[in-house]
Amino acid sequence: MPNSPVVPTIRRRRLGSTLRRLRNEASLTLDEAAAAVGWKAPKLSKIENAAQSIRPADVSRLLQTYGMKDSEVFSALESLARDANKRGWWQTYHGVVFLPYADYISLETDAEQICEWSPLLVPGLLQTAAYARETIGGTTTSRTPEEVTALAEVRQARQAVLSRPGKSPQLWAIIHEAALHQRFAMRPATMREQLQRLLDASELPNVTIQVMALDSTVHPGMVGAFSLVGFPGPIPDVVLLENIRGATYVEDDDGTAHFTKAFERIRASALSVEDSLALITQLKEGHRK
Numbered sequence: 376m377p378n379s380p381v382v383p384t385i386r387r388r389r390l391g392s393t394l395r396r397l398r399n400e401a402s403l404t405l406d407e408a409a410a411a412v413g414w415k416a417p418k419l420s421k422i423e424n425a426a427q428s429i430r431p432a433d434v435s436r437l438l439q440t441y442g443m444k445d446s447e448v449f450s451a452l453e454s455l456a457r458d459a460n461k462r463g464w465w466q467t468y469h470g471v472v473f474l475p476y477a478d479y480i481s482l483e484t485d486a487e488q489i490c491e492w493s494p495l496l497v498p499g500l501l502q503t504a505a506y507a508r509e510t511i512g513g514t515t516t517s518r519t520p521e522e523v524t525a526l527a528e529v530r531q532a533r534q535a536v537l538s539r540p541g542k543s544p545q546l547w548a549i550i551h552e553a554a555l556h557q558r559f560a561m562r563p564a565t566m567r568e569q570l571q572r573l574l575d576a577s578e579l580p581n582v583t584i585q586v587m588a589l590d591s592t593v594h595p596g597m598v599g600a601f602s603l604v605g606f607p608g609p610i611p612d613v614v615l616l617e618n619i620r621g622a623t624y625v626e627d628d629d630g631t632a633h634f635t636k637a638f639e640r641i642r643a644s645a646l647s648v649e650d651s652l653a654l655i656t657q658l659k660e661g662h663r664k
Contacts, residue, residue, distance in 0.1 A: 385478040385613065386485070387425040388626065390455045393609055394437060395423040401441040411440040431456045451608030455485070464532060471518075471525045475622040479602075479615055480529075483536050486544040488605040490638050492596045494551040494587070497569055499530045500537060501548060501576050501584075506569040507531065509559050516619070543581050549596070549638075549645050551587045555658050567662035573655050577648075585642065586651040594644040595637035603634050 398408050409419040412433070419437075421427035431453040438449055458481075465472045465480050472480070483489065483500070491498040496510055507527040515523065537543055550573075559565040577584045587596065602615040614625035614634045625631055646654060 384425065384474065385624065385626075386455055386461075386481055387428065387459045389606075389610055389613070390429070390434075390452060390459060391423045391425040392611060392626065393452060393455075394429075394434070396611075397438070397441045397443065397609065398423075403441065408437065408440055412436045428459055429456050445608075448608050451606070451610055455610065458485070465529060468525055468529050471522045472529060473621075478624070479622060480533060482604045482613055482615075483533060483544070485606055485610075486536075486604045487607045488545045488547070490603040490605070491546070491548040492602075492638060492641050493548065493554065493600050494596060495554055495600065497550060497554060497573070498546075498548045498602075500534050500546060501573055501582075502530055502534075503565070503569050503572045504531050505562060505565045506572075509562065509565055514619075537576070537579060537582060545581045545583075547583045547585075547642070549585045549587060549641055551596075552589045552654065555586065555655065564662075567659055570655050570659035570662070574652065574659070577652055583648060584651055584655075585645040585648055586654050587641070587645045588654075591644050594641050596641040596644075601634055601637075603631065603638055 398405075401408075403411075405416040405419055405423075409416045418427065422429045434452050434456045435449060438452065443449065461481075463477075463481065463484060465477055489500070491500075497506060499507070502510070504527060507530045508523060511518070511526050511530070512520070512523045518526065537546060555566075555570065557566055573584055576582050587594075600617065603612060604615065605612045611626065611628060612631040612635070614631050616623045616625065625634065645651065
């Protein structure tokens with residue numbers, strides 16, 4: 376993948392799709408809505424299809440045209456427009472953070488809630504630096520040692536979102552017990568430190584951790600890992616699916632609804648929060664041996 380400037384595009388897609396939905400709900404055609412704000416239809420079409428940016432003031436004009444009264448909707452969409460082309464701290468790592476990953480970091484930055492189902496790894500927002508280096512290095516097929524180190528730094532920097540004053544997302548992470556039995560031959564203490572990190576993170580008011588027991592019943596999460604990211608106001612949820620080749624996003628309402636239902640069933644199949652933390656503590660003590 377080429378090293379290109381990291382400019383998140385998923386914010387623009389979310390904004391465009393939300394404006395399109397609100398226009399349809401107002402029963403306005405492209406021509407009617409564009410004419411109401413003094414535009415031509417192609418301009419509005421490009422905005423709705425994320426091919427063109429839009430100023431916050433113009434978002435407000437469109438919302439007024441659509442009869443929107445909710446101040447929270449105005450605030451959420453104007454903020455999204457303001458940040459659509461914004462380059463975040465991850466721009467420093469543009470040589471290793473490619474566009475799909477930059478998109479996801481921008482989603483975390485904007486998120487109100489993040490639901491993680493992670494059957495094989497501890498979620499990135501909860502990883503220690505050592506665990507991040509070991510797992511990134513062990514799973515990559517093309518990264519240099521220097522890139523692995525840089526990506527581990529990025530993963531640590533992302534975690535600041537969990538303690539951001541006034542706007543920290545709620546994180547609900549469900550981790551399969553199998554992921555907590557991982558051993559690291561070169562640095563045996565890695566997993567014990569990681570388990571302690573989970574216990575420490577669980578004390579944050581916006582973090583909830585559950586464990587899916589080895590002997591759990593059949594559930595939708597057996598199909599694979601996913602992250603469901605929710606946002607304030609009318610902005611649609613987004614689902615991230617990862618594999619060895621990169622990331623795929625699910626952004627349509629029907630698709631994200633399936634994952635929302637799946638997460639509820641996964642949560643119901645997992646151990647309770649209290650039992651999950653007891654198991655993590657037990658596994659951590661087992662690493663003393």
